[in-house]
Amino acid sequence: MIFYGYFRSSSAYRCRIAFNLKGVSPDFVPVHLRRGGGEQKQDAYRELNPQALVPALDTGESVLTQSLAIIEWLDETVPTPPLLPREAGLRARVRAFALAVACDIHPLQNLRVLDYLRTEFGQDQTALDAWCRRWIGDGLAACESLLVRGERRGDFCFGDAPGLADICLVPQLFAAERFGVDQTRFPRLKAIAEACASLPAFADARPAVQPDSEA
Amino acid sequence: MIFYGYFRSSSAYRCRIAFNLKGVSPDFVPVHLRRGGGEQKQDAYRELNPQALVPALDTGESVLTQSLAIIEWLDETVPTPPLLPREAGLRARVRAFALAVACDIHPLQNLRVLDYLRTEFGQDQTALDAWCRRWIGDGLAACESLLVRGERRGDFCFGDAPGLADICLVPQLFAAERFGVDQTRFPRLKAIAEACASLPAFADARPAVQPDSEA
Numbered sequence: 001m002i003f004y005g006y007f008r009s010s011s012a013y014r015c016r017i018a019f020n021l022k023g024v025s026p027d028f029v030p031v032h033l034r035r036g037g038g039e040q041k042q043d044a045y046r047e048l049n050p051q052a053l054v055p056a057l058d059t060g061e062s063v064l065t066q067s068l069a070i071i072e073w074l075d076e077t078v079p080t081p082p083l084l085p086r087e088a089g090l091r092a093r094v095r096a097f098a099l100a101v102a103c104d105i106h107p108l109q110n111l112r113v114l115d116y117l118r119t120e121f122g123q124d125q126t127a128l129d130a131w132c133r134r135w136i137g138d139g140l141a142a143c144e145s146l147l148v149r150g151e152r153r154g155d156f157c158f159g160d161a162p163g164l165a166d167i168c169l170v171p172q173l174f175a176a177e178r179f180g181v182d183q184t185r186f187p188r189l190k191a192i193a194e195a196c197a198s199l200p201a202f203a204d205a206r207p208a209v210q211p212d213s214e215a
Numbered sequence: 216m217i218f219y220g221y222f223r224s225s226s227a228y229r230c231r232i233a234f235n236l237k238g239v240s241p242d243f244v245p246v247h248l249r250r251g252g253g254e255q256k257q258d259a260y261r262e263l264n265p266q267a268l269v270p271a272l273d274t275g276e277s278v279l280t281q282s283l284a285i286i287e288w289l290d291e292t293v294p295t296p297p298l299l300p301r302e303a304g305l306r307a308r309v310r311a312f313a314l315a316v317a318c319d320i321h322p323l324q325n326l327r328v329l330d331y332l333r334t335e336f337g338q339d340q341t342a343l344d345a346w347c348r349r350w351i352g353d354g355l356a357a358c359e360s361l362l363v364r365g366e367r368r369g370d371f372c373f374g375d376a377p378g379l380a381d382i383c384l385v386p387q388l389f390a391a392e393r394f395g396v397d398q399t400r401f402p403r404l405k406a407i408a409e410a411c412a413s414l415p416a417f418a419d420a421r422p423a424v425q426p427d428s429e430a
Contacts, residue, residue: 050360051315062304065361066318069310076303088291089277095284099317100266103281107322116349121336134331145265146280 001026002058004048006033006040007210010106011067012055013171016210018071020201021162022078026057030212033111053110068102071164083163094158094165097146101168105139108132109175132179140176143169144186155195162196170196174207216241217273219263221248221255222425225321226282227270228386231425233286235416236377237293241272245427248326268325283317286379298378309373312361312380316387320354323347324390347394355391358384359401370410377411385411389422 003019003026005012019026031054032039039045040052049056049065057064064070075083084091107113109132117123117131147157157165173193176183183190196202207213218234218241220227234241246269247254254260255267264271264280272279279285290298299306322328324347332338332346362372372380388408391398398405411417422428 051319051354051357053319059304062308064304064307064311066311066314068314068318069307072310073303073307076306088288089274089279091291092279092284092288093277095287096279096281099281099283102314103283103318103322104266104268104325107318108328110319113323116346117336120346121332121338121342123336127336131331131335139266142266 001060002029003027004029004031004045004054004056004058006031006054007207007213009033009054010171010175011053011102013174013205013207014067014167015055015057015070016205017162017167017170017202018074018083020205021081021083021167022074024074024078028211032212038111068098068164068168071167075164081161083167085158085163090158093146094163097143097157097165098168100139100143100146101172104142105135105172106175108135109179129179132175133181136172136176136179136181137185140172140181140183140186140189144189147188147192155192157192162199162202166192166196166202169193170202216275217244218242219244219246219260219269219271219273221246221269222422222428224248224269225386225390226268226317228389228420228422229282229382230270230272230285231420232377232382232385232417233289233298235419236296236298236382237289239289239293243426247427253326283313283379283383286382290379296376298382300373300378305373308361309378309380312358312372313383315354315358315361316383319357320350320387321390323350324394344394347390348396351387351391351394351396352400355387355396355398355401355404359404362403362407370407372407377414377417381407381411381417384408385417 003015005028031045040054046052048063051065055067055070057070064073071083084094114128117128154160156162157169169189170193173189218230220230220243246260255269261267263278266280270282270285272285279288286298299309329343332343369375371377372384384404385408388404
């Protein structure tokens with residue numbers, strides 16, 4: 001298998017954690033989102049993923065895109081350890097948490113969106129940082145509430161083992177740090193992130209330790 | 216079951232189609248996104264959904280949020296007719312198509328985002344419409360390519376019966392129409408939408424025929 005990603009992409013970061021949790025090690029091909037106007041926009045990559053976004057996973061049979069679809073595929077084809085609970089209602093709550101990050105926070109801080117705000121709307125870096133902090137801050141506050149509302153047990157978002165929710169949370173907290181979001185508002189999320197950080201699957205997926213890192 | 220939605224919300228529209236395909240009829244409580252500064256932001260609704268977004272589904276046991284999580288839950292608890300194929304690789308492609316709409320198009324045209332662009336960045340309606348057209352246009356062009364790339368058979372996105380991909384596509388094309396996106400670029404998507412429109416499950420889910428419609 002070949003995994004196409006970028007060290008700092010939140011969605012590639014999610015997939016790396018999932019691969020590590022499952023003990024799967026695809027070959028890695030970096031796609032530099034800044035170099036040459038963005039390698040993800042070049043024809044060679046668009047052939048793989050018409051969306052011109054990372055990540056993509058060439059399974060040998062087909063090319064999969066969208067981090068959550070890749071992670072659900074991985075969970076279905078390599079069932080142990082499970083990334084989703086068995087009971088349908090709880091699965092829905094885990095997926096909702098993941099989607100609250102993947103739909104309602106992350107796309108708004110995406111590079112193409114920030115480029116548009118800069119070039120078309122003439123916004124400077126200060127305005128872009130405030131924009132990112134708004135959506136990340138509101139979004140994570142809602143995520144904190146989603147967990148507080150449930151009867152939480154265990155060190156992770158939904159129980160004693162990490163899963164899809166934690167996989168989405170950790171890269172989003174990394175981005176929150178980058179954009180200067182005050183994280184003292186999210187004590188529960190922070191405690192979960194610390195529990196995750198102690199696991200090799202999460203530690204080895206950090207952007208700073210990837211082969212294409214520029215940190 | 217109680218479904219909280221809004222006639223024009225794309226994500227509520229997705230759920231309505233899914234309920235209709237499954238023959239499920241939850242009670243409906245409208246949440247007016249404009250009235251009184253937005254009923255979704257009021258405490259009563261935030262108790263249900265801390266994200267202050269529609270839709271939400273009170274199943275009697277818990278409150279589910281995020282349209283894709285609700286639809287996957289429905290598919291798991293009411294398996295017939297299936298909204299996802301059985302084979303893992305194909306499931307991943309259907310989910311990726313759905314997520315390409317739900318993550319990379321829809322959140323950028325969301326009311327709260329347009330409100331921010333208007334109030335904080337001082338953009339007028341013309342600029343907002345261009346913003347929406349950009350993300351919807353690019354996103355649907357990628358969706359068209361995702362389908363063209365696969366060996367498509369049948370009248371729907373992935374085969375002879377509608378499923379999760381079609382459920383996400385149709386409301387997004389409705390929004391594309393609202394924002395004046397040129398749809399002649401997407402002949403395959405348009406043909407699929409026409410096949411969907413002939414089915415009562417889709418026709419009965421249209422915003423214009425909902426009890427809270429202002430059309």
